[in-house]
Amino acid sequence: MHVTALAFAATAGGFLLVLAIVLPVAGILLSLVLGGRHAERIALVLMPAGVGVAIAIAVLLWRSGKPLVYGLGGLPPPLGIALRADGFSAVMLVTAAMVISAAGFFARANFGTPQGVTEARAPLAFWILLQAVWAALNIVFLGGDLFNLYVALELLTFAAVPLVCLDGRPETLAAALRYLLFALFGSVFYLLGAALLYGAYGTLDIVLLAARIHAEPAVWVAAGLMTAGLLAKTALFPLHLWLPPAHANAPAAGSAVLSALVVKASFFLIVRLWFNVLPTLPHETASAILAALGSAAILFGGVLALRQERLKLLIAYSTVAQIGYLFLMFPLAAGAHPWAADAWSGGLLQTLSHAFAKAAMFLAAGLIAESLGHDRIADLRGVGPAMPMTVFAFGLGGLSLMGLPPSSGFAAKWLLLKASVEAGQWPWAVVMLAGGLLAGGYIYRVLAPALSSEGVHLKAPPQRNREGVALVLALVAVLLGFAPPAFFEFLQIGRVAPIGGLP
Amino acid sequence: MSAPTLAGLIGAALVGLGLYGLITNPQPLRKILAFNLIGSGVFLLFGIIARKGAAAGFVADPVPQAMVITGIVVAFSASALAIALVLRLFQETGRVTLRPDASAGPPANGADT
């Protein structure tokens, strides 16, 4: 079949894809054996290298204009496994590398091995788990085989769950257990769907499946099961119960990585499933359901965020709401309509902007909780003048969530808004505006007392460089809004033109 | 009623049964048990697909069988992590329940790192 030959010519830069995976995995193994302070040093050395590899992949992809492919074991699929990098995965690789590096540099103060101790539990576990989250994310973004993606999802779950209960308090253990049960339910149903697809078509490679799939009951049941499983892991509205306690209880750097990246991995697979594996399937009903759930998430998450008294829980519920925006892309970006490209770029940009903005907000909230000793919103009076950089970073992140002009959040929501108006599906537009208002509401609820001029007693003034990390992330969230049109063409690389068209 | 078809029906029944146990049983230990049941049902599904894919001199298609072996080991490590969490939760609180108590967030006074 011409598709096989075309799609699997191992491109030149293929080995970069392998490097992006080998670095963090080797880091995990070395950190466990060397242990103690070495774990932290290994992580802090590998992270900038990882950012470099991710950027190199993006540049190579930009120059070649076609997805990078690398067949593992010298075997092309269907027998072997292929790694594929297209526009969406390259952008997510760079985002993951940057956010994890920022979280790593932020967490040096919390998870440094104390003096006089060769090795302590929390630091060693944190640095190994951080590299494991990063390895799993890279594999999810590059994987080309559905079973390989299942193992990567499990690796991600085993890295993220212990992060939630790293400080061992009872409520964090309950939150981690609920998160683990939801995640296991999700991955076993994903595997069930993959089994049905293998039973029907004899391969699990994404490109080969896309060529062979046609609408039949087995494919509908498989798609339904896989989507349900991945929705449980993405914490979309009806299945979001585990997210707020889990993300609010994790340490600051941990919750930044969890909210910004871990939740996006399963969303990435839903996009991979509906846009790369099942493009030939009529998707109207499925996309409408996903978008309806997304809208419910926006409204429900926003209202609940308004009613929280703790800062970290407010941000966690805001994650539930912002995830809803991502699913509005499904009814708009599918199909060969003129607005589909805008909706696709809007959805992807929302993923990126939420990653950077939410990471900045969680790091800022961590700094506030450390300095004040608590994170009750009611008692945040006067924290603004006391910690200007932190609250400014929090505000910039909030800007992106609300979708106000200078931020990338605005650009993403504007693209989705424009696409929904052109498509005539105005309910999504109304929901987005309502979501923006709700976001404005809960950001104002935090900033109003924070910026009041009363003096506040800080237990420990925050370190300058840690505030800088949060600020850099928030600035990136804003700068992405000024991305040139070439950036949006880059996002289109590897996007399967729907209804039977292949790249 | 060949063996693969029968095993397929068992697999489907096990998934349904395990899902029921996962949803209704409040105890985390029973939920882990139900999760293992769903897992074995899914692996049975891979098993019958492998058996029906017998060709080229093999009694069954080796690829799904290899996936099942990997799956069993991953499911075991998932159960191990879940059991360790349940036991630690029991050690800390004396109770084993998933119901979030009042302050689901970090405590009001403890500094949260």
Next chain:
Amino acid sequence: MSVLQALDIGLAALVLAVAVWTIFAREAFAAVVGYVAYGLLLSIVWVRLFAVDVALTEAAIGSGVTGVLLIGAAARLREAEMAAADEQPSEPQRFWASFLCVLVTLALAGVVLSLPDPAPTLAPEAAQKLAGTGLGNPITAVLIAFRSFDTMLEKVVLVLAVVGVWSLAPDRYWGGAPGAPRAARPESTLAFLAQLLPPFGILIGIHIFWVGADEPGGAFQGGAILAAMWMITMMARLTEAPPVSSIWLRLALIAGPAVFLATGVAGVAMASGFFAYPAGFAKPLILFIEAFMTLSIAVTLPMLVAGPPRRLPRR
């Protein structure tokens, strides 16, 4: 209706009956005992599906080691059961859950029956490439040669599960050892079994690992048997788990994935790419990797069962 079909139907009914018991038994301990029996029955179903490797893995890891884990947990959680009694789901919740599950089961059964009977298969490709690996057992070839990335990742998942379980320990116990200490005078009949069985078990485990290249068996099954032998000596308090900070334990834990990754990366230089094996050297390299994988599994499974460290580190 040949005798074999009668056996299949009987087996299927038995498996379903034990599964129903596992879900609906009142007491958790009874459910777990049912689960162990269910696992062994499932191994027979796997033999009937001509998947002997999977039957070995299911018996050793699926019901054996998981059974030890669950029984240990159920025994310790007995008194917590009364507290959870009041949280039974209400009637309407129960009805909707059973409605959803029946729907899933029927949809799944219908789709499974409609799958093409001579299913599309990768057996021909596997057979064609099998000669290149010099192996006789196609499943080991798929695991270690064709889809080696999955297997290496799954080994990293095991290492990560150990790190996750260890990270649940209280801070003061870090550096100490998990599990019970060694008893001064172990004298129970379990000690007798733990002295008599391991020599045979180790022999059988290594045989199963070695024969895995050409016959059903391999690193997972052999490693699981070796792990069982170490666990039985630990349960009989003849030996104790090494402290979490011991370098040898950590080296053994990462031996499997590390050697697998190193050989994979070396494949880029020596062979045609990542995880590719040089033409003539596939079998010795594969057995070399499998040996370290067996060592890693034989150490990782007991550490997962022993749980987080529970004793103060010895200064």
Next chain:
Amino acid sequence: MSLVLDILTIMAICAGAFFFFAGTVGLLRFPDALSRLHALTKADNLGLGLVVLGLLPRTGSLFASLKLVAVWALIQLAGATAAQLIARAARRKGPAP
């Protein structure tokens, strides 16, 4: 000669099945744990021994027969130890289990 072996096999396996059946009935009917254990261990070990005996002539090679006997010996060992441990637990827990 093979006819005699076949008859031997059928006889042995039927006897074995009968002992298994007897053991199960004992498990269900006997009042307390210790007597149930007694019924189970005796009947099942004997039943298994007979079944293995019945299968010995039908295995192809000597190695396979040795494997069968090894299986029987290992189950004897495991069964005896388990019975001991359950009996000790039952006795420690109190007279009426």
